[in-house]
Amino acid sequence: MFLKNAWYVACTPAEIDDKPLGRKICGESIVFYRGVDGVVAALEDFCPHRGAPLSLGRVIEGKLVCGYHGLEMGCDGKTIAMPGQRVRGFPAIRSYPVVERHGFIWVWPGDPQQADAARIPACHWADSPEWAFGGGMYHIACNYRLMVDNLMDLTHETYVHATSIGQKEIDETPSTTKTEGDEVITSRFMNGIEPPPFWKMALRGNHLPDDQRVDRWQICHFSPPSHVMIEVGVALEGHGGYEADAKVKASSIVVDFITPETETSMWYFWGMARNFNARDKALTAAIRDGQGKIFAEDLEMLERQQANLSAWPERQLLKLNIDAGGVQARRVIDRLIAAERVPAADGA
């Protein structure tokens, strides 16, 4: 079950630069392309003529031209023209609200009437010259909730990412979790520890020493439908940690946009935004490379976990304190899905 009335990251702009992109999102087969004036459009990936996928076609002067028999589709899902045909009676296909913002293409797979671009999450890091962003995308054969769980319980870093960001202090330091409206926040603060390899690299990247003890923090912010932003960083020990002056810390935001494909697969848009040394493109590339390797370590675990859960559907999982973030996030998701299914009594 997916929350349909929500903004999901569908793709990056680069994915539709040259040609249309077909991608299934929340069970909907959608074609994304740049229509009139380069404005992004999203339609059912189904030509009303003979059912060919429109994503195999081309964009010509802002019209999506079916690659099979040349039907010209408009961004609203209405056929504009077709050689030798009167198209007025052609059935329309569904168009999806879609917005390009913060360096991503966002789609709303639910009721278009409720789509409000103002509900696209703010990403201050995406639109500021003080910040740099690098990221990538993985397709993972697991339910999207498993990735939410993964990101809201970072004790897994100690085991899955032992050689990069994991360290035993993550396990040893309790986290606190709270739900504020639709947002769930899980925080952990570790003081006076040795920075693990990834953070040593980041310290050097910010021209700080990597051989000193640090204060480290992880603040995971879940927001619906399935976005997780994680404030992470280290500061030289004793300067205030999370609150320390920018000169003595290396901090960043782990950006995770999780987009369901089917009940057992998802698109994972990951990245890291940082506000130190933002113009250093080599550093951006190095961080993205390191982060890409780290997140790749999660893939087998998540896919094999999904296979186990599919094989044992009746089993109850434990809900420990470390799972509070995931549990509360699922609660928010479930509440919103339930609300989506019961239309308001006043018909609104």
Next chain:
Amino acid sequence: MFLKNAWYVACTPAEIDDKPLGRKICGESIVFYRGVDGVVAALEDFCPHRGAPLSLGRVIEGKLVCGYHGLEMGCDGKTIAMPGQRVRGFPAIRSYPVVERHGFIWVWPGDPQQADAARIPACHWADSPEWAFGGGMYHIACNYRLMVDNLMDLTHETYVHATSIGQKEIDETPSTTKTEGDEVITSRFMNGIEPPPFWKMALRGNHLPDDQRVDRWQICHFSPPSHVMIEVGVALEGHGGYEADAKVKASSIVVDFITPETETSMWYFWGMARNFNARDKALTAAIRDGQGKIFAEDLEMLERQQANLSAWPERQLLKLNIDAGGVQARRVIDRLIAAERVPAADGA
């Protein structure tokens, strides 16, 4: 649903030269091989002993010997011998009417009593020294009807085969379609146009200039169960087009034998027969190479179209004028399948 009482192309002779061939046709798993005196035989691909596929065996002195325990099968589906066994009581397996003709192996997957080799389509081009033929075979994951549609509506050439045989005049020129008995014919005549690249090559192959305007024609002949022969060609402009003297034209027959494997897959035997420069083997190879590339362009479209139709089974497709050939062909197929399922009242 398939028409079972019909002749389908099963394979080419080369495919059974060295060893038996296992191939599923209209849902039937069949082994093809050369039996007594090299005459082709077709049997269920199932050894009556323990169910091994006979196609893994060998042919020895006209007998198909099972590769598992040596059962010797006759061309009529009756076991001839087996080491140490009396085979009289062995259950027979099904044998299929099969004929080698016109350079192909033809099989009749339905009621053997109704199989009449006279109903194998005439292919004058196959048996004449005035004609040359070159072709190939593709396995495609789509229902065979989608390929019939494809070949009976050549407006797709403009889009799918834009760089070889497509040109905008195909779109712009209406076609006419008629059903004559079980045959459906769709024709299009385009006069005074520039020949597209494939036809320029053919003109040169026939020692004709390739820089002049031509009259071009396409006459698609559907006949059951799912054969499509397309008369195609270009003549130097103003010499009568289709009726022009052979000296001023390059013409040929696109040969398409479409054989269902399952409801969502098929074997596509394609080729081109021409009656100009028939002894030029290099030209035959060049044409086959070009045609192979052109037909390969259809594969992804057809397979993705099938995937879309399987995902949206309830959707109605449009039936435009350009679709008349496919629509009428499906009508013929449906009528014959219905007739096949209702045995004649007199028991005949």
Next chain:
Amino acid sequence: MFLKNAWYVACTPAEIDDKPLGRKICGESIVFYRGVDGVVAALEDFCPHRGAPLSLGRVIEGKLVCGYHGLEMGCDGKTIAMPGQRVRGFPAIRSYPVVERHGFIWVWPGDPQQADAARIPACHWADSPEWAFGGGMYHIACNYRLMVDNLMDLTHETYVHATSIGQKEIDETPSTTKTEGDEVITSRFMNGIEPPPFWKMALRGNHLPDDQRVDRWQICHFSPPSHVMIEVGVALEGHGGYEADAKVKASSIVVDFITPETETSMWYFWGMARNFNARDKALTAAIRDGQGKIFAEDLEMLERQQANLSAWPERQLLKLNIDAGGVQARRVIDRLIAAERVPAADGA
């Protein structure tokens, strides 16, 4: 259907030397590893915390540590510890009786109360310096009964293994089959024949001439659940064959432990034990290499046979005299499975 209350070979010790091994056996997903003091353990491959496969974890001081969040699992399926957690209330996972013996890891997928290590088959060859053993493992996509059939009717050697151990005399010489309790024995004795290539190699390996006629024997012993030991050998002609003095023969035991994975797949542990020239490691390697190639020849046949049987589930197979070994073995299996499903009336 599998016999659950039985010992199956799960893996070789080498497969769990470095890390846990996840393997499905009789439909059960099991993780095998060396626990306390290196003693092998077998558990459900499912972490009670969040369902991750424990086989992705590591063994630390005899505890299986989940690779996701560090849960420490004991060999009895009870959680020992987890960072920051009280684990007393954690649900236990299933542990399986498991024994290391005869160079294999044996598992009992059924009722642990009935598991008696004394019922692991005796393998005198495995524990004697007079004998050498070499073998390997194949995963095969067929029901385990098809492999039992295969090994209890060696007439297939003439066809499947024509270039190594097959010869026409196998077909021409009747076998005798008898059931003794739960064991089924099929025997064939061929006298005064030319040894096939594999046995010529074995004769040379035992410093015997390979250009003389021999007496050859094959005695297949099936025992539940699905083990087949085959006494095979050749003796120089006229010295008593199977009973001949060791100096004039080359004999060995073909070892086949067949372990179901699912209804249509299995793990095949094959090997050969010999008591001549037992210290010649090069000979052991040569025999294993030859045997590996021979058994690989069965794979396609068995998998394609399974595909045929799955496609034609209603077909009856023949039960010839040569099939008596397989037929009687299946009868034993069926009887034991039926008994397993009807608990004793006295509740024992």
